[in-house]
Amino acid sequence: MSTDGNAQSRAVVTIRPHRSHRTLRVNAKSWTSSGLTVVIGVAATYAVLQALWPRIIAMLSRLLSLSGVTSSREADFYLGIHTRVPVPSFPAVSVELSLKLAGICALLLLVVSVLPLGKSPLRYWINANIFVLLLTSLYAFFTGTAAYGNSTFMLLVERTSILMILTVPIFSGMVSAFLPFSIVERVGMVVLTVMFDMVFAAVRIIVFALLTARFGSIVEANLYLFFGPLMDVVYFLSIFSLAAVSLGKRLSRNAEAWEWL
Amino acid sequence: MVVAILGGWLVFVVLVMTIYTARHFVFTFSRIYGKQRVSFNDAYESSLPPITVLIPMHNEGSVAAACLDAILASDYPSGHLEVVPIDDHSEDDTAEVLARYAAHDSRVRPITISGKLRGKSNALNLALEEVDTEIVLVFDADYTPGRGLLRALVMAFIDPEVGAVMGRVVPRNTEANLLTRLLSMERSGGYQVDQQARYNLDLLPQYGGTVGGFRRRLLDEIGGFDPAALAEDTELTASIYKHGWKIVYDNRAECYEEVPQTWSSRFKQLRRWSRGHNRVMLRHVITLMRARELVLLARIDASLLLLCYLVPPLLISGWLAALALFLMGRLPFAGGVVLAFCVVLYNSFGNFAPVYQVATAEILDGSTSRLLLLPYLFYMFPFNSWAISVGFMDAVGDAIKRRRGDWEKTARVAS
Numbered sequence: 001m002s003t004d005g006n007a008q009s010r011a012v013v014t015i016r017p018h019r020s021h022r023t024l025r026v027n028a029k030s031w032t033s034s035g036l037t038v039v040i041g042v043a044a045t046y047a048v049l050q051a052l053w054p055r056i057i058a059m060l061s062r063l064l065s066l067s068g069v070t071s072s073r074e075a076d077f078y079l080g081i082h083t084r085v086p087v088p089s090f091p092a093v094s095v096e097l098s099l100k101l102a103g104i105c106a107l108l109l110l111v112v113s114v115l116p117l118g119k120s121p122l123r124y125w126i127n128a129n130i131f132v133l134l135l136t137s138l139y140a141f142f143t144g145t146a147a148y149g150n151s152t153f154m155l156l157v158e159r160t161s162i163l164m165i166l167t168v169p170i171f172s173g174m175v176s177a178f179l180p181f182s183i184v185e186r187v188g189m190v191v192l193t194v195m196f197d198m199v200f201a202a203v204r205i206i207v208f209a210l211l212t213a214r215f216g217s218i219v220e221a222n223l224y225l226f227f228g229p230l231m232d233v234v235y236f237l238s239i240f241s242l243a244a245v246s247l248g249k250r251l252s253r254n255a256e257a258w259e260w261l
Numbered sequence: 262m263v264v265a266i267l268g269g270w271l272v273f274v275v276l277v278m279t280i281y282t283a284r285h286f287v288f289t290f291s292r293i294y295g296k297q298r299v300s301f302n303d304a305y306e307s308s309l310p311p312i313t314v315l316i317p318m319h320n321e322g323s324v325a326a327a328c329l330d331a332i333l334a335s336d337y338p339s340g341h342l343e344v345v346p347i348d349d350h351s352e353d354d355t356a357e358v359l360a361r362y363a364a365h366d367s368r369v370r371p372i373t374i375s376g377k378l379r380g381k382s383n384a385l386n387l388a389l390e391e392v393d394t395e396i397v398l399v400f401d402a403d404y405t406p407g408r409g410l411l412r413a414l415v416m417a418f419i420d421p422e423v424g425a426v427m428g429r430v431v432p433r434n435t436e437a438n439l440l441t442r443l444l445s446m447e448r449s450g451g452y453q454v455d456q457q458a459r460y461n462l463d464l465l466p467q468y469g470g471t472v473g474g475f476r477r478r479l480l481d482e483i484g485g486f487d488p489a490a491l492a493e494d495t496e497l498t499a500s501i502y503k504h505g506w507k508i509v510y511d512n513r514a515e516c517y518e519e520v521p522q523t524w525s526s527r528f529k530q531l532r533r534w535s536r537g538h539n540r541v542m543l544r545h546v547i548t549l550m551r552a553r554e555l556v557l558l559a560r561i562d563a564s565l566l567l568l569c570y571l572v573p574p575l576l577i578s579g580w581l582a583a584l585a586l587f588l589m590g591r592l593p594f595a596g597g598v599v600l601a602f603c604v605v606l607y608n609s610f611g612n613f614a615p616v617y618q619v620a621t622a623e624i625l626d627g628s629t630s631r632l633l634l635l636p637y638l639f640y641m642f643p644f645n646s647w648a649i650s651v652g653f654m655d656a657v658g659d660a661i662k663r664r665r666g667d668w669e670k671t672a673r674v675a676s
Contacts, residue, residue: 020429020453020512022625024293119524124643132584139588148590160605167605175617178293179624221587225580229605233612234639240613241635244620248629 026180033186034177041169041190046080049165049198054083056198057158060206061086069213074151078159079166085158086205088213090150098141101218105134129222136221147220150212157208157224161201164232168193175240182250185243192239197232204231264591267582274579278611281572284565285614288458289621295461300417300426300511311341312396312415312474317384318346321402322354324519329362329369331405337412339368345392346402348373349384381470382486382493389480398474403519405433406472410514414474417509424506425497427456427466427473428514437522443637444520444527449626450619456510464562465502465555466510470494471518479506489665492537495567499545502563505554528648535570535652536659542567543660573646574653612639 064071064086073084108130112123140146148156169190176186208223314332318325325346332344346359348371359371372388385399396418398411410428417426429452435445460466468475470493480486483500490496501508521527549555549563586592616638623632658664 018513019626020457020515021297021299023297024621024625026293119528119644121524121640121642121644124647125640128643135584136588145590147588152590163605171606171610171613175613178290179621221584225584225587230612234636237613237616237636237639240620241633244624244632244635245629248624248627248632251624252627252629 024180026178030180031177033183034173037176037186037190038170038173041173041187041194042166045166045169045194048194049162050081052198053081053162056202057083057085057205060202060209063206064088064209064213067210069210071209071213074155076155076158078162081162083158085151085154086209087151087154088209090212091214091216093140093144093146093216093218095141095144098137098146098218102134102137102141105130105137109134129226132222132225133219136218140218145217147217149217153212153217153220153224154205154209157205157228160229161197161205164229165194165197165201168197168232168236172236172240176243179244179247180251181243181247185246189239189243192242193236196235196239200231200235204228264586264589267586268591271579271582271586274575274582275607277572277575278579279607281565281569282607282611282614284562285618286610287462288455289618291458291461292454292625293621295458297457298461300413300509300513309338309341309412309415310396310418311343311394312337312398312411313343313345313392313394314398314400314411315385315388315392316344316346316400316402317349317381317388318351318355318359318402319349319379320351320353320355322351322358324403325355325358326362327405328400328402329358331407332400332411333362333366333368334408335406335411336408337415342368342411343394344369345388346371347384347388349381350374350379378488380488380491382490382496383488385493386485386488389477389485392477395477396474397477397480399471400516401471401518404430404471404516405518406516410472410516413511413514414472417511418474418476420507420509422507423476423509424479424501424504425468425473425475426509426511426514427468428511428516429453429456430469430472430518431515432520433517434519434522439634439637440524440527441520441522442631442634443641446619446623446631446634446638448520449622449628450615453512453622453625454618457512459562460510460512462558462562463556464559465498465566466508467566468494468498468501468508470497472514472516475501476506479504490537490541491533492541495538495541496545499541499549499563499567502555502559503545503548503552524644528644531645531648532652532655535649536655537652538567538570539653539656540659542571543656570649570653573649577646577650 061071061073061084069088071086071088074087076083076085109127112126112130115123136146147153172189172193173186176189181189204227208227211219211223316325316328316332321328329344329346335342344366346362346369348355348359356371356373359369362369363371372391374384374387389397396415398414400406414426414428417423430448431452432441432445432448434441436442456466458464475497479501482504483497486493487496498508521530546564546567549567550560552560552563555563583592616635619638620632620635
C-alpha cells in the first residue's frame with residue numbers, strides 16, 4: 001500500500017507543465033556575476049593585451065619577413081597600446097590586371113551558377129565573394145585605384161582587432177546576463193572568446209598581410225568585409241552555442257530549474 | 262556629394278537595423294521575464310460551438326489522408342464538426358482520396374474548384390459561401406493537428422472581441438536534414454518567443470493562415486479574401502486590426518507541419534512569402550500606421566511587422582553602400598574610438614539578436630545538442646536575404662505592372 005502510494009506520488013511529481021508555459025529564472029546573482037565578469041573580463045583582457053599584443057605583432061612581423069615578403073613597420077598607438085604594425089609592400093593596381101580579374105570573376109559567376117550546388121547557402125557566400133571582387137576590379141579598372149593604401153589598411157585591420165578583443169567581454173557578459181548560465185559558463189564564454197579572438201586576430205593579420213602583399217589592394221574589400229569583424233560574430237556564436245548546450249542539458253535534467261507560469 | 266549620399270544611406274540602414282535589433286531583444290526578454298499571457302485553452306468544460314474546418318488542397322494526394330485522419334480523430338464534439346477539404350484544380354489523386362473519406366464519414370464535405378481562378382484566397386472565398394458556422398478554422402493539407410487542437414483554438418472565441426486565433430506550428434520532419442533542423446529552429450524562435458511576446462505585450466500577433474481560425478462575421482465585414490493575394494494570412498491580419506478586432510495567439514495549441522526539405526523549395530517558399538507580404542505592406546502600411554483603433558505602440562509594431570520583408574533588400578543596399586565607400590577609401594573608420602566602438606557593438610549585437618531569440622526559444626523548448634546548430638543560422642543569412650529580396654522585387658514589379666501573380670505551391674515529400 002505504501003509502496004503504491006510512493007509510486008503514485010513519484011508519478012505525479014514527474015508530470016511537467018507544457019513547454020509553452022515555461023519561462024526562465026534569472027536572479028540578481030546572475031546579473032551580479034555577469035556584471036563582474038564584464039568588469040573583470042575587460043580589465044584582465046586589457047592588461048593581457050597591453051602586455052602581449054606588441055609581442056604578438058612583433059612575432060607576426062618576423063613571420064612576414066621569413067616568408068619573403070618585403071615589409072616595413074608602422075608605429076601605432078591605439079587605446080593605450082603601443083605596436084609597430086607590419087605593412088607589406090603592395091603591388092600597384094594595374095588596369096590590365098583589373099580587366100583580367102573582372103573577366104575571370106564574371107566567368108566564375110557563370111560557372112558557379114551552373115555547378116550542381118543547388119540553391120544551398122554555400123553558393124550564395126561564394127557568389128557574394130566573387131561579386132565583390134568583380135565590383136572591386138571594375139572600380140579599379142575605371143579609377144586606377146581601389147580601397148585603402150597599405151599602411152592604412154593594415155592599421156585598420158589591427159585596430160579593428162584590438163577593438164573586437166576588448167568588446168568581446170562586454171558583449172558576451174551582457175548576452176549571458178539574461179539567460180540562467182552558471183558562473184563557470186559565463187566566465188568560460190568570456191575567456192574562450194577572448195582567447196579565440198586573440199589567436200584568430202593574429203592569424204587574420206598575417207593572412208591579410210600575405211594576401212595583400214601578393215595581390216594588392218584589390219582583395220582588401222573581400223578580406224575586410226567577409227573575413228573581418230563579421231567572422232568574429234560567427235565564432236562567438238559557436239562558443240555561445242557550446243554554453244547554450246550545457247545550459248540546455250542542465251535544465252533538462254533538473255525540472256526545478258524551470259520557472260512555470 | 263556621392264560620399265555624403267552613400268554615407269547618409271548607410272546611417273539610415275544602420276538605424277533601421279538597430280530598431281529591429283532592439284525589437285528582437287525586447288521580445289526575447291518579454292518571453293523570459295515578462296508576464297506570459299495564456300489563451301482560454303484551460304476552460305475545458307465550456308460549451309463548444311459548431312465549427313467548419315477548411316483545408317485548401319492543390320495536388321495534395323500524398324498528404325491529404327494524414328491531415329484528414331488527424332482532424333477526424335479530434336476530440337471536438339462530432340456533431341459540431343464539419344470538415345471541408347477544397348480541391349483546387351488538383352491533377353493528382355486528391356479528388357479520389359477526398360471522395361473516399363466523404364463516403365465513409367458524414368463530417369467530410371469536399372468541394373471541387375474548377376473555374377478560371379486558382380489559389381488559396383479564391384479557394385477560401387468559394388468555400389466560405391457554403392459555410393454556415395460562425396467559427397471557421399483553416400489548415401494546410403500538410404498539417405496534422407493533435408486531438409485537442411481544435412478545442413484549444415475555438416476556446417479563444419469565448420472573448421467576443423477576438424476576430425481570429427493562431428496556434429503554434431511545429432515541424433514534424435525536423436530530423437530529415439540540416440535545412441529542416443534549421444527551419445525548425447527558426448519556427449521555434451518565431452512562435453515560442455516572437456508570437457508569444459507580441460501577445461504578452463499586447464502588440465499584434467499574426468494570423469498565419471493555417472493552424473488558426475476566424476469569425477465568419479469578420480470575413481463578411483472585410484469583404485472576404487482578396488483573390489489576388491499571395492499572402493492572404495498577412496492580408497487578413499492587417500484587415501483584422503484595421504477593423505478593431507483582436508487576434509489571440511495560443512502557444513500551447515501546437516500543430517505539426519512539413520517544412521521544405523530542399524534549398525530550392527525553401528527559396529521558392531521564401532520568395533513567395535516575401536512577394537505576398539510586401540504586396541500587403543504596400544497596400545496597408547500607411548492605413549495601419551494611422552489606425553485609430555490601435556494604441557501607438559501597436560501601430561509601430563504593426564508597421565515593423567509589415568516592413569519586415571523589406572529589411573533584407575534594405576540591408577543589401579546598405580551593404581553595397583558600405584562597399585562603395587570602402588572602395589573609395591571613404592568608409593568612416595577614423596571617426597574616433599566611440600564611433601568605432603558603436604560600429605563594433607552594432608556588428609555584434611545586430612547580427613546576434615535574431616540568433617539569441619532562436620536560442621532562447623530552443624532552450625525553452627528543452628533542446629540540448631541541437632543548439633550546436635546556432636552558427637548555421639548565420640550561414641543561411643545570404644540565402645534568406647537574396648530569396649526575400651527577389652520576392653520584394655517581384656512585389657514591386659506586380660505593383661508597377663498591376664500583375665496578379667501566380668501561386669507557386671511548396672513541394673511536399675509526405676514525411
